[in-house]
Amino acid sequence: MAIQYGGVILDLCVLALVEKEDTYGYKLTHDVKQTLNVSESTLYPVLRRLTKEQYLSTYDRPFDGRNRRYYQITDKGKIRLRNLKTEWKQYTQKVEDIIRGNQK
Amino acid sequence: MTRQEYIQIVQNNLSGMDPKDVSDALIYLNEYFDEGGNEEKVIEELGSPEKYAAIIRADFMVNMPPRIPSQALQKKPTSVWKTIGVFVLGLCALPIALPLLLVVLCFVFTAVIFMLCMLFALVMVLVAVGISFFACIYQLVVTLGSDMFVTMFLLGMLLAMFGAGVLLGLCVVWMIRKGFPALARGISKLYQKLRNRGEKNEI
Numbered sequence: 001m002a003i004q005y006g007g008v009i010l011d012l013c014v015l016a017l018v019e020k021e022d023t024y025g026y027k028l029t030h031d032v033k034q035t036l037n038v039s040e041s042t043l044y045p046v047l048r049r050l051t052k053e054q055y056l057s058t059y060d061r062p063f064d065g066r067n068r069r070y071y072q073i074t075d076k077g078k079i080r081l082r083n084l085k086t087e088w089k090q091y092t093q094k095v096e097d098i099i100r101g102n103q104k
Numbered sequence: 105m106t107r108q109e110y111i112q113i114v115q116n117n118l119s120g121m122d123p124k125d126v127s128d129a130l131i132y133l134n135e136y137f138d139e140g141g142n143e144e145k146v147i148e149e150l151g152s153p154e155k156y157a158a159i160i161r162a163d164f165m166v167n168m169p170p171r172i173p174s175q176a177l178q179k180k181p182t183s184v185w186k187t188i189g190v191f192v193l194g195l196c197a198l199p200i201a202l203p204l205l206l207v208v209l210c211f212v213f214t215a216v217i218f219m220l221c222m223l224f225a226l227v228m229v230l231v232a233v234g235i236s237f238f239a240c241i242y243q244l245v246v247t248l249g250s251d252m253f254v255t256m257f258l259l260g261m262l263l264a265m266f267g268a269g270v271l272l273g274l275c276v277v278w279m280i281r282k283g284f285p286a287l288a289r290g291i292s293k294l295y296q297k298l299r300n301r302g303e304k305n306e307i
Contacts, residue, residue, distance in 0.1 A: 025132055026139035040149055041156040044132055045163030048125075066138055069131070 010046045015081040022072045055080045107143045110153045117157030129160055212291055219287055223279050230272040237265040
């Protein structure tokens with residue numbers, strides 16, 4: 001059974017990737033897909049939501065005679081990414097504790 | 105399926121959403137096709153257009169405020185039809201119901217009048233008894249000693265009057281305290297019964 005990457009986990013991944021490098025929809029989707037098993041249709045809502053919540057901003061660059069919409073992380077987005085990283089660490093730590101039987 | 109068809113289906117399935125959201129989604133989708141190059145490959149990657157649209161809708165709907173589902177509001181129209189149906193039914197039942205209702209009303213009316221007359225009669229008799237009582241006393245006092253028979257007669261009458269008066273008095277009291285309320289309750293019970301019948305028919 002594959003672990004589902006839902007909700008905030010995708011936010012975390014997308015923000016982390018965009019922080020490293022401004023990217024556009026198609027490329028981002030394929031980068032995520034290389035590691036995680038998500039479908040293309042799930043990425044768009046995530047991108048849109050993060051943009052609406054102002055964690056990401058967009059700008060257009062002409063490419064090959066057409067427009068390419070790039071996504072860029074905002075300052076607010078960087079703070080959000082930091083918080084999500086912390087949460088993720090705590091979350092995985094707890095799961096590890098249970099698995100290893102280190103429950104308190 | 106061609107790219108145009110795919111995008112068209114997605115657009116159709118996004119109908120009802122905010123137009124800005126729809127156009128943003130389609131811009132993204134068009135770009136995606138542009139980047140992807142090979143139409144078929146992209147369509148294969150994206151999956152069914154209906155599903156693609158559904159996932160976008162689902163994500164958007166989650167962030168929208170809850171709306172009252174239309175089913176909850178539909179209750180109103182059915183009750184309008186119900187009322188009309190009941191009205192028509194009532195109209196048809198009128199030829200039988202109306203005379204019946206009249207009979208019941210007459211009966212109730214008669215019962216009330218009867219009770220009132222009874223009460224009136226009792227009171228009258230009581231008054232008569234009272235008058236006779238005092239007349240007897242007066243006569244007794246006047247003729248005391250003159251005629252033994254008359255005296256005994258009057259004494260006897262006095263006692264009878266007294267007894268009758270007490271009895272009648274009790275009757276009147278009973279009528280007022282128990283009789284009328286009972287009649288009133290009986291009438292209201294009857295009224296309730298008729299109403300319940302009517303309500304039962306509505307169900």
